[in-house]
Amino acid sequence: MVEIGTLLVNFEHREIRRNGTALRVSARAFDILEVLFRAKGSIVSKDDIIETVWPGQIVEENRLQVHIAALRKVLDADRELIKTVNGRGYMLVPCASRVANAPAAARRLPADTPLVGRERELASIVDQLSRAAVVTLVGAGGIGKTALAVRVAHALSEERAGAVHFVELALADSSEAVLATLALALQADLPRTTRDVGTLTAALSAERTLLVLDNAEHVIDAVAEIVETLMANAADLRILVTSREPLSIRAETVFRVDPLSIPPADAAVQTLPQHGAVELFLRRARAIAPGCACDETSIRLVADICRRLEGLPLAIELAAARVAALGVDGVAARLDDRLDLLSGGMRSALPRHQTLRATFDWSYALLDADSRTLFRCLAFFAGSFTFEAVCAVAAEPNIPVATTIASLEELAAKSLLTVQFRGAIALYRLTESTRAYAMEKLRNEGEVKRVARNHMRYLQRHIEDHSALAPRRTPAPPLAHQTLDDARSAWDWAFSDEGDPALGVALAGSLVGTLLDASLVYECRVRAERALATLDTLPDTAVDALCEMRLCAAYAASLLLTGGSAEKASALWRRVLARAESSADETFAARALWGLWNAAMMSGDIHSALRYATRLEAHAERRETPWQQLCASATLAASLHCFGEQAQARERLERTLAALDAFGIPDAEERSLAVDPRIFGTGTLARIAWMQGDAALALRLVERAINYVRADMLEPSLCHLLAAVAVPIELACGELEAASRHLALLRSQTALNRFDGWQDYGECLAGQLDLLSGRAEAGLLRLEAALSRLASQGFGRLTAPLIGAYAQALIEHGRIDEAQTVLDQARRRGTAQGDHNFAAELLRVRGLLELARAVGHGVLPRQTGAPALESAHRYLHDAMALAREQSAPLFELRAALDLSASFVRAGEAAQALAILEPLAAFVDRFGPRTRLPELRRFEELLRAAGMTRTSPADRS
Numbered sequence: 001m002v003e004i005g006t007l008l009v010n011f012e013h014r015e016i017r018r019n020g021t022a023l024r025v026s027a028r029a030f031d032i033l034e035v036l037f038r039a040k041g042s043i044v045s046k047d048d049i050i051e052t053v054w055p056g057q058i059v060e061e062n063r064l065q066v067h068i069a070a071l072r073k074v075l076d077a078d079r080e081l082i083k084t085v086n087g088r089g090y091m092l093v094p095c096a097s098r099v100a101n102a103p104a105a106a107r108r109l110p111a112d113t114p115l116v117g118r119e120r121e122l123a124s125i126v127d128q129l130s131r132a133a134v135v136t137l138v139g140a141g142g143i144g145k146t147a148l149a150v151r152v153a154h155a156l157s158e159e160r161a162g163a164v165h166f167v168e169l170a171l172a173d174s175s176e177a178v179l180a181t182l183a184l185a186l187q188a189d190l191p192r193t194t195r196d197v198g199t200l201t202a203a204l205s206a207e208r209t210l211l212v213l214d215n216a217e218h219v220i221d222a223v224a225e226i227v228e229t230l231m232a233n234a235a236d237l238r239i240l241v242t243s244r245e246p247l248s249i250r251a252e253t254v255f256r257v258d259p260l261s262i263p264p265a266d267a268a269v270q271t272l273p274q275h276g277a278v279e280l281f282l283r284r285a286r287a288i289a290p291g292c293a294c295d296e297t298s299i300r301l302v303a304d305i306c307r308r309l310e311g312l313p314l315a316i317e318l319a320a321a322r323v324a325a326l327g328v329d330g331v332a333a334r335l336d337d338r339l340d341l342l343s344g345g346m347r348s349a350l351p352r353h354q355t356l357r358a359t360f361d362w363s364y365a366l367l368d369a370d371s372r373t374l375f376r377c378l379a380f381f382a383g384s385f386t387f388e389a390v391c392a393v394a395a396e397p398n399i400p401v402a403t404t405i406a407s408l409e410e411l412a413a414k415s416l417l418t419v420q421f422r423g424a425i426a427l428y429r430l431t432e433s434t435r436a437y438a439m440e441k442l443r444n445e446g447e448v449k450r451v452a453r454n455h456m457r458y459l460q461r462h463i464e465d466h467s468a469l470a471p472r473r474t475p476a477p478p479l480a481h482q483t484l485d486d487a488r489s490a491w492d493w494a495f496s497d498e499g500d501p502a503l504g505v506a507l508a509g510s511l512v513g514t515l516l517d518a519s520l521v522y523e524c525r526v527r528a529e530r531a532l533a534t535l536d537t538l539p540d541t542a543v544d545a546l547c548e549m550r551l552c553a554a555y556a557a558s559l560l561l562t563g564g565s566a567e568k569a570s571a572l573w574r575r576v577l578a579r580a581e582s583s584a585d586e587t588f589a590a591r592a593l594w595g596l597w598n599a600a601m602m603s604g605d606i607h608s609a610l611r612y613a614t615r616l617e618a619h620a621e622r623r624e625t626p627w628q629q630l631c632a633s634a635t636l637a638a639s640l641h642c643f644g645e646q647a648q649a650r651e652r653l654e655r656t657l658a659a660l661d662a663f664g665i666p667d668a669e670e671r672s673l674a675v676d677p678r679i680f681g682t683g684t685l686a687r688i689a690w691m692q693g694d695a696a697l698a699l700r701l702v703e704r705a706i707n708y709v710r711a712d713m714l715e716p717s718l719c720h721l722l723a724a725v726a727v728p729i730e731l732a733c734g735e736l737e738a739a740s741r742h743l744a745l746l747r748s749q750t751a752l753n754r755f756d757g758w759q760d761y762g763e764c765l766a767g768q769l770d771l772l773s774g775r776a777e778a779g780l781l782r783l784e785a786a787l788s789r790l791a792s793q794g795f796g797r798l799t800a801p802l803i804g805a806y807a808q809a810l811i812e813h814g815r816i817d818e819a820q821t822v823l824d825q826a827r828r829r830g831t832a833q834g835d836h837n838f839a840a841e842l843l844r845v846r847g848l849l850e851l852a853r854a855v856g857h858g859v860l861p862r863q864t865g866a867p868a869l870e871s872a873h874r875y876l877h878d879a880m881a882l883a884r885e886q887s888a889p890l891f892e893l894r895a896a897l898d899l900s901a902s903f904v905r906a907g908e909a910a911q912a913l914a915i916l917e918p919l920a921a922f923v924d925r926f927g928p929r930t931r932l933p934e935l936r937r938f939e940e941l942l943r944a945a946g947m948t949r950t951s952p953a954d955r956s
Contacts, residue, residue, distance in 0.1 A: 004078070004092070005078025006076070007074070007078075014027075029074075032064070032067050035049055035052050036049075036090060036091065036092035037092055039092065044091065045089040046064060050064060068082065068090065109164065110150050113150070115144075115148070116260070116276055116279050117275070118151070121257065122151055122155065125148065125240075126156065128255060129156070129238050132253040133231050133238060134231060134238075134252045135239075135240050135252075135253050136252055137242045137243070138243060138244065138245060138256055139256060139258070140244065140416070141244060142315060143257050143259060144313040144314075146215070148242075150166070152212075153210065157210075163204075164212070165186060165212065166185075166212045167185045167213050168215065169218075175221075175222035178219050178226060179197065179222075179226065182200055182226065186200060197225075197230075200226075201230060201234045204237060208236045209237050213241045218362075218366055220243060220245060227239055244366075245415065246413070259310055259311030260276035260277040260280060262310070262311045263303050263306075272303045273299070275303075275306070281306055282299075283320075284317050284320035284321065288321060301329065309433065312431070312433060315356055315433055318356060319331050338356060338436055357437065357440075360433075363416055366414060367414065374408070375416060376445060377395075377442070378393075378428075379430075379435055379442045380452060380489065380490060384420070385428055385486070386428070390404060393451065393458050394454075417434075448493075449500065453500065459487050459507060459510070460507055463514045484511075484514060488511075491508060491527065501538065504534065505534055508527055509550045511527065512524050512528045512531075512554035516554055519715035521558045521561050524555075525564070528555035532551050545582075545585070546588075548579060549588045552579075553573070555572055556569040556572035556599070557569075560602050561758070563755075563756025564793075565793070565794055566600075566794050566795075569595070569602075570596060570599040570600070572595075573596045573599060576588055577596070586623055593615050594616055594675075597609050597612035603794055604829075606639065609639050610643060616636075617629070617632035626663065630659055630663065633652060634660075638681070641688055645887075646692065646837075646886055653684060653685045653688070654685070656681060660677060682701055682705040683701075683705045683720075683721050684725075686701035686702050687728075693889050693926060693932065693934075695729075695926070698733070699729065699730070702726045706726065718749060722745060722746040727746060728798075731769060734931045734933055735931070736773065743769060746765070750762055756793070757790065761802075763782050764782070764802045764806075776809065776813060780809055783805070783809070784806070800826070800838035800839070803822060803826045807819040807822045807826075807845050811845070819852075827842075840879045840883040843879035843882060843895070847875030847876035849872075850875060851902055854868030872902070873899060876898055879895035880895040880899070889919075889922050890934065893922065893934050897941060900913075901941060903915070904945055909945040923938050
């Protein structure tokens with residue numbers, strides 16, 4: 001409360017009184033009076049007044065004159081206290097304003113308002129005051145310290161005897177002003193108080209007293225000294241202080257006021273309003289715009305706003321106030337400009353609480369020059385950061401470390417910086433709103449580019465990944481995800497209009513490897529593509545060869561996984577290979593050869609894949625790197641397998657996997673390729689074992705391969721293994737429950753990582769599961785749609801078995817012409833050539849098609865000499881011969897079963913037995929527990945042909 005002429009003015013509560021009577025004045029006039037008062041007798045220009053009272057608006061001078069006239073009218077006889085200085089502005093005569101002797105009304109508590117989400121804090125503060133002499137509520141600006149203090153004061157005044165004095169220190173700007181304000185509140189003698197602080201205790205009542213000192217941070221030293229003196233002379237006194245930093249005195253207990261609770265991202269919608277931040281937003285928004293944010297989508301959006309504002313009550317209230325004009329959607333969309341958006345607080349609020357920017361301005365003004373500089377330079381840290389990061393990015397080269405430490409302590413003390421400990425490591429963090437303010441200040445000072453360069457160079461040193469495609473990822477460092485957040489932020493700045501594209505490309509060369517290590521494949525593709533496009537516009541010397549190779553390699557690898565073109569991926573890998581050879585980089589040469597092999601396999605170009613696998617093996621042997629030699633050997637074995645050379649592939653794989661088991665853990669240089677050969681090698685061996693009819697071994701190998709996949713290397717290894725090996729083998733072996741479980745995991749992982757190609761492949765496998773589970777229509781629809789998408793992406797790898805299953809299902813459901821079209825398209829695309837393994841299978845299905853067409857044309861089962869039947873039988877004989885040549889007896893058995901079934905239907909039992917009997921030894925190898933459907937069908941056809949025999953178990 002200050003005295004201006006005959007007026008008593010309370011700027012905190014925005015009241016003007018004369019002789020105890022409240023006087024009405026417009027809000028703008030009151031703001032002008034406060035501007036003049038705070039100038040302390042200085043002249044304030046008209047432009048400065050207008051900018052302060054009407055920020056961002058165009059206001060004519062006559063409006064200002066109208067409000068000045070209104071103030072002079074209120075001053076009445078003292079109207080000359082507001083002086084007009086021609087050509088310069090206005091001033092309030094300084095001797096006219098002083099701390100007033102307060103009437104009783106000025107000492108009452110501020111109005112009590114309901115608190116949201118603070119019940120636990122309220123109870124804890126009341127409890128602490130019962131045990132501690134001084135409790136300081138410490139927290140960032142706008143976090144709700146004053147509201148808590150007011151509620152505590154009312155609660156204690158209602159439940160116990162004794163006086164409660166609420167002292168607002170916002171206008172006190174010196175030790176003398178603090179003493180005067182206290183003297184006013186306690187009705188002490190002002191002259192004596194200024195000479196002897198101890199005389200304040202005489203003004204305290206004998207009964208227990210609570211003294212609330214609100215907003216002490218800007219006069220913290222004076223308040224600390226006064227509080228210590230009061231506590232030394234008044235045993236029954238309790239003091240509650242609100243401040244952005246502690247008093248740091250012996251008697252003090254610090255209570256940290258945290259943000260309101262915010263819901264996790266996956267919280268159920270019905271639980272969202274139970275969190276304090278969401279409840280506060282909804283209350284304030286609905287008070288202004290009744291009926292808003294009532295649907296589930298809006299409430300989820302409100303929760304997201306509260307998360308982005310990190311539960312800061314002032315920011316939430318300011319955001320809620322904007323809902324009436326912008327709606328919840330509009331507020332959410334504009335939060336990136338939160339310093340401009342979050343304004344327009346209640347007129348009764350303190351000026352520093354009417355905008356988010358003003359709240360930070362108050363704290364920023366309390367910092368010394370070194371702390372302001374450091375604070376601005378922390379703007380680029382999006383997550384947590386260490387002292388080492390501060391020194392590398394924010395500290396000036398000529399500034400002593402001790403100064404940096406002191407500045408960090410000051411920022412933390414004034415609640416602009418949070419400090420947490422992870423073990424012995426101190427981690428610092430700015431809230432998103434604080435960081436936005438720091439960035440604004442950094443821009444205002446013209447320091448953005450300098451600090452951004454420091455930040456990007458620091459990040460490059462910390463996320464350099466010389467084995468970004470390595471299969472065995474080392475455990476993530478404690479700050480891996482925070483560093484990644486910072487790198488994303490820096491990358492966004494580098495490619496913005498004010499950024500530095502060359503620095504951005506250099507950072508991207510390191511960042512993409514980290515993204516791949518974190519299985520963030522789709523993000524890697526997007527960022528690598530943007531960086532490469534920028535690289536191609538820069539001079540040749542802008543970035544080095546290593547950066548270019550990293551970008552190309554990461555883009556090529558992510559392209560294949562996310563449904564991109566195999567042809568484009570091959571072109572990128574050829575670019576890497578050319579760069580690696582010209583710069584004698586053997587590591588990237590090996591990666592490029594493996595990448596070219598993988599792209600050829602993905603597109604179904606098995607001949608090229610075999611050539612690249614052979615080159616990779618020769619490269620590894622020349623370099624004499626044992627782990628790469630074994631990896632190349634497994635790669636070559638996989639190529640032989642797809643080429644149909646099962647015997648060679650199996651022999652090589654068994655030898656290679658045994659050597660890998662004996663090898664142990666390779667070093668970083670040796671394991672520079674993109675895969676773990678034990679995973680794909682064991683998976684390939686499982687496929688071979690299944691094709692050779694050993695279902696039990698195949699399933700054991702599937703389990704072993706999955707066990708090789710660890711939590712720190714889930715993708716893309718896991719998706720590839722599930723899609724290419726586990727689910728297909730389990731479906732083929734009749735293990736539908738296991739297939740369903742692994743298929744669900746596959747579809748979840750491909751959707752999560754946006755692996756478009758493997759996602760469509762999973763849809764095909766889901767279609768097969770539908771067919772085997774009796775849901776034929778659903779299965780056919782899935783297969784048709786997903787196969788079409790795979791074809792459009794150029795995904796040729798492993799599609800032959802899917803096409804065969806789809807065509808066979810169409811035949812079984814009488815859709816002969818459609819099956820013919822599917823098989824013809826597969827032949828034109830060379831599907832069988834892309835995976836020679838299944839060439840026999842496609843021949844077998846072609847034979848089934850001809851059999852069905854013959855029946856459709858009226859050929860009777862006994863007309864074995866009919867041309868249509870002869871064509872069908874020829875296809876089936878060719879399928880048997882090719883499978884036998886490829887050492888794939890299971891496929892030979894399948895074709896034999898279909899051929900013999902046609903003879904059984906024709907009544908030619910002898911011919912059926914002549915086909916089946918040579919395969920009996922193969923069938924008997926696996927015993928009665930084998931669940932392969934083909935083995936059961938074999939026994940059924942033998943019985944249909946009139947032959948009975950003992951089971952393998954009985955014969956043994």
